[in-house]
Amino acid sequence: MKNIDIIRYGANGEGVGVSDEKIVFIPYALCGENVDAKVVEENTHFEVAQLEKINKASLSRVEPVCPYFKVCGGCDIMHASISEQKVIKQQIVQNNLKKYANYNGKIQSLVVGDNLLNYRNHITFQVNENGTLGFYEKDSHKFLEIKECKLANKVINNSISFINSYFFDNKLKGYNYKTKKGEIKQVDLKFVNDCLLITFVGVVKELPNIDNLLVRLNCLNVKYGIYISYNDKNSTIYGELKHISGIKEIEYIDQGIKCFVSPFSFMQINAEIKDKIYNKIYELVNGDIIVDAYCGRGVLSCKLAKKVKKVYGIEIVSSAIYDAQQIAKNNNIKNVEFLCGDIKDMLQDIKKIDSIILDPPRKGCEKQVLETIMEILPNQIIYLSCASNTLARDLKILSENYDIKLVEPYDMFPQTKHIETLCLLEKK
Ligand SMILES: C[S@@+](CC[C@H](N)C(=O)[O-])C[C@H]1O[C@@H](n2cnc3c(N)ncnc32)[C@H](O)[C@@H]1O
CATH class of the missing domain: 2.40.50.140 (Nucleic acid-binding proteins)
Incomplete structure (x- = not known):
């Protein structure tokens, strides 16, 4: 010891x-x-x-408010007060930027929202062999039954016991990947604008006795829609999608843009902080021709189209590009073009870029993407990252031709170690 x-x-x-x-x-x-x-x-x-x-x-x-703290592993820093969580996150960003980018400049203080619990509008639960919802324990595949997740929206939490009871009454079990027995692999829940979308991912094409579930869900007093995603392979990848009951999509206004969410849609999980980040990007973006790289469903691209002459949104997932094109059409936005493909192949085709927004997954930008940006040399780069170590690695490469003008961390994921960081780079 x-x-x-x-x-x-x-x-x-x-x-x-x-x-x-x-x-x-x-x-x-x-x-x-x-x-x-x-x-x-x-x-x-x-x-x-x-x-x-x-x-x-x-x-x-502080006393963590969640009974599964440490076992579940989702909330790494729930034992620290919110002001200390701020210190922790500030240090994580500062250390990564110093270590991997040799950056010693100013880091703005962490932007924190009002919703420190129940902020997640999207959760995917695992299902165990008894047909109960839960997560895997920290760093393992051991199942942990969850009655409530303190980060999840309250309606999502309230639906857990209804889904458990429905599974119990109808003898639906979680799928066992070893014995290949059971029916349901995961339950995905999205809650936006008072509407709940439930997608059962499993090896069955039908859900038995669905009225038994509908009666229970009526108690939530929200609109809801139910899908089944059939996939008989030994994986949780979404398969053939079938609408079972209720609404097909959630329609809502996001950032002044008429949007919709379907079972496949990627959503930023914390709407309050997402709004703050999108507003900041809107304020910062400068120039006529903008590329929104890794654009997802293209809501930000559509918002930016109101400020600039032309926006190109690039994204690898075709269903997200389909959503983006629909959203642009529904909003009569004509100066945005969505391109489906890998950023590293698509950027070369756009000859003039004034500003590029990079919002890559945790692994950051591929080297080839950074090299192409260094050839095109847009005046401005706005880099939004959910992993400050890979952000720092990429900033080191970009800072050969760019000055780092702003580093602003956002608390998109309170109670966890995760941080969203926004950077503004200007051509030297
Ligand atoms: C962090 S999300 C950003 C989503 C979007 N900017 C938003 O605010 O909702 C990263 C996105 O990059 C996409 N992606 C990952 N690798 C890619 C690649 N090589 N080329 C294009 N898009 C990619 C993912 O499908 C995902 O939608």
């Missing part, structure tokens, strides 16, 4: 101390604390230790 003073935070929000001249990472320890910890992993330059006893607790330590 080691006695350690926690002096800073690591890349996953864990406490960091020094012992025997080695750095020690201690999950769930907070800065300023003195703890006893047991080493569980030894490496040449660092160790990982398990928190055993807090001798001196931080004033920022």
